[in-house]
Amino acid sequence: MPTSFGEDVRRVRQARGLTQKQLGNASGYSEGYVSKVEGGTVTPSESFAAGCDVAFGTGDLFVESLRRLLNVDHPDWFAPFVELEKQASEICDYSTNLVFGGAQTREYARALLRSGQPLDTPEQTTAKAELRMERGKLHEGPTPPLLWLVLDEACLRRKVGGKAVMHDQLRHLAAMAEYPAVTVQVLPFDSGAPPAESPFTLLGFPDAIGQPPVLYSEGQGIGRVIDSTERVTEGRNLFDRLRADALSPAQSLDLIQSVMGEHTP
Structure with a gap:
């Protein structure tokens, strides 16, 4: 340093x-x-x-x-989403393999960053993890946005960082599910082919700021914020279908706690 x-x-x-x-x-x-x-x-x-x-x-x-x-500033392609996320009154996210960034624990985030950016120094990895933790604080304030997460079952079972890290991550996810403004649903493997193949996030905003809803879609090393009414509507329809195919919040919490037991160190 x-x-x-x-x-x-x-x-x-x-x-x-x-x-x-x-x-x-x-x-x-x-x-x-x-x-x-x-x-x-x-x-x-x-x-x-x-x-x-x-x-x-x-x-x-x-x-x-x-x-x-x-060198821990958000990438240019991700920074616009982060700024919009801070203003959002509603966040709806579908995750296919990895837990939504705003719901990650510090060690889970560190494990992902070490794997995805192996040339970073330990200090850079730590700082980037701390930057990601700032997103999680959005859901702990006095007026948090409504957060609705649909996670593919793969998010629960992929051993990111090992058993101890995954156990803590799922425990954190279960705790978040108890927040009044947070809904967590799991899309189980036995639900069949998912309506959407790729992860995406929908952001809604208070009327007072005059910002239309947006869809955020991310691929390998690049992401886009889309404000096209047609694309946002398509995203909303996909999210509704994902919610319908997913387990109920209570059933999802039971599954999270069950898989958490499987990750016990």
Whole structure:
């Protein structure tokens, strides 16, 4: 990890007349953590960078600096979807093999990132996983969007990261299913040929922002946000058929908990 970030933190901290302990208190971290960041012996978290920006009054300077250092900005083709997702009042997602990004655990995300981007440094993998965790926070706030997930049974059974990682991932999914604004359904193997072959996400928005619904579709290394009324309607019809073929939410939760037991380390 380059030390320039830590050096910048130290210089600005000293210019503001703050001790390491004061910066730690302001950012929610210990004095020892601040010392390690400034010395370049620990990779700072994005939440620490955000805490520095608050403590220093620097906007998002340190958050952006950290992202540039670690090269963890969302790809150009994915960034538009992430920004729209933050504004959405309804998120409907169909996943074929992997759990929806906004419902992934940290270790599940890390395992996927290590496999899909093997040339990244451990620091870059960690930072990208943390960036993905920010999407999950959308569903934990006071006014979360309605989230409806339809997951192919393969999402539950593919051992991403090993048994322990999968056990925790399914436990997290079962916990999310208990949220009032979240519905989780599983499309079982014995339901036959699925109405849709590829994963996709539908986003709906509050009337106040004037944004029409969109369909997000992703292939290998590329994704598109589509606002064509015809394509969005087709996507909605497909999602309705997927929901009809899937197990009920209660049956889905039973299956998730059953498969979670199979992944017990």
